[in-house]
Amino acid sequence: MVNGAASDTELRRRAWDAAAQVVDPEIPVLTIADLGVLRDVSIRDGEIEVAITPTYSGCPAMNMIAVEIELALERAGLGRPVVRTVLSPAWTTDWMSDDGRRKLRDYGIAPPRPGGGRRALFGVEEVACPQCGSTDTATLSEFGSTSCKALWRCNSCREPFDYFKCH
Amino acid sequence: MTAASIQVSETPLVLYALRRADDALVLGHRLSEWCGHAPMLEEDMALANIALDLLGQARELYSYAAKVEGRDNDEDKLAYLRDVRQYRNLLLVEQQNGDFARTMTRQFFYSAFADPYWRTMTASRDATLAAIAAKSEKESAYHLRHASEWMVRLGDGTEESHARAQTAIEDLWSFTGEMFTVDDSERALIDAGVAIDPETLRGQWLKTVAGVLGEATLARPANDWMQKGGRIGHHSEHLGHLLSELQSMQRSFPGASW
Secondary structure (H helix, E strand, O other): OHHHHHHHHHHHHHHHHHHOOOEOOOOOOOEHHHHOOEEEEEEEOOEEEEEEOOOOOOOOHHHHHHHHHHHHHHHOOOOOOEEEEOOOOOOOHHHOOHHHHHHHHHHOEEOOOOOOHHHHHHOOOOOOOOOOOOOOEEEEEOOOOOOOEEEEEEOOOOOEEEEEOOO | OOOOOOOOOOOHHHHHHHHHHHHHHHHHHHHHOOOOOOOOHHHHHHHHHHHHHHHHHHHHHHHHHHHHHOOOOOHHHHHHOOOHHHOOOOHHHHOOOOOHHHHHHHHHHHHHHHHHHHHHHOOOOOHHHHHHHHHHHHHHHHHHHHHHHHHHHHHOOOHHHHHHHHHHHHHHHHHOHHHHOOOHHHHHHHHOOOOOOHHHHHHHHHHHHHHHHHHOOOOOOOOOOOOOOHHHOOOOHHHHHHHHHHHHHHHHOOOOOO
8 A cells, every 4th residue: 555655646746747748828838837727636546637727717728728638648658637627716827936927028928916816906007018127018908819818018118018917 | 400409407506507607608699799890909809808708607607507407418508409588697688789889888787797796606605606706706807897997988988989878878777677686596595605695786786887987977877667587588589699690500510519
C-alpha cells in the first residue's frame, strides 16, 4: 500500500506537469496553470481525473482545453484522463500567476491587477499600456476579442491594446 | 420539422432552473441577432460577448435541470426540443430587438435585475445554483454597467436618441413586473432557502432604474399595470419565430453535431 500511495503521488505529479503545459488556445503565451484554469489533478483507482474551471460561463475555449489535456496526458504515456469542469469556487483573475502576468504584458496584453475584482469594476481603473508603460490610457470598448478582454487605447503612444479584465 | 418535442417533468427545482435557463438563452439569442449589424464594431463585439456569457449561463442551468430531472433529457434537448408553450422565460427577454435603443433598454431592465439576483443567489442552499450564481454575478455586473452607460448616452444624447430611448422605455415597462412574481412552486423553494424572493430585490431594481434614467434625463412611466404569462408558457407571438430559427437545425436533422 505504501508503494501504491507513493506511485499515486508520482502519477499525480506527472499528470499535473503534463496538463500544466496546455496553453489557452486564444492566448497561447499562457498555460492553463498560469491562468488558474487548471484546478486539480487526482488519482482514483489508478484513473487520472483533471479538474478545470471556466474563466467565463460561455468561454468557448473550454472544450478545446479539455481535448488538449487528454492529448497531453496521452502523449506523456499516462493514458486518457477524465476531464471534469468545476464551477465552484468561481474563477478569478487573482489566481493568475505573477509569471502569467509578466508573460501577458510581454505579449502586448495589459494584465489584470491583483485584488481588482468588483471594486475595480465600479471604481476608477488605472491600466498601464503594455507597449510604453504610460497610465494615460482610455477604454475603447468594455468587451474585446474574447470574453476575458476589453479593448483599450494608450493616449501617449496611441497604440490600441487588449486589457485582461479583472474578474 | 422531423424531431418531436420532448416532455419534461417539471418538479419545482427543474422548473426553477429551466425558467432562468430560458431567460438567458432567449435573451442571448436576441443579442446574437445583432452580430454583424450593430452600429459600430466595438458594439458588435460587446453584444456578441454578452450573448456568449448568457449562453454559458443557460448551458449550466439546462444541464442542471436535466440532471435534477434524472431522465434522458440533456442541455441540448431542453434547448432545441421544447415547443414554444414549454418555454418558461420572461416576456421581457423575448421582445424583438427593434432599434438599438430598444435593445439596450431591454438589456438594462433585465441586467438591473439579474445583477443583484445572481449576487443574492450565491447564498443559495443549493450548491449548484450557488456556484452558477457566483459565475453569473461577475458577468452580469459588466452587463449592467455596459447597458447603463448606453442608457445615459442615448437619453442624454441627441433629440432623436432621447425620443427613441423614451419610446422603448414606455413600450417595455409593462414587461418588467414579471421579474418579481412568484408562484406556489417557487414559494416552496424560497422557504427552503434554495431560491430567493425576488420581491426583496424590487427596491434595489427601482433605485438602479431611477438613478440611471435620472442621469439619462429619461422618465419612468407612471403606468404600473404589468403583463405576465411567460413563466407558464403564455408568450407573445415573437418567441415562436425566434425558436423556429434557433431550433431549425436540430428539428430538421435530429442529433446533428459537428
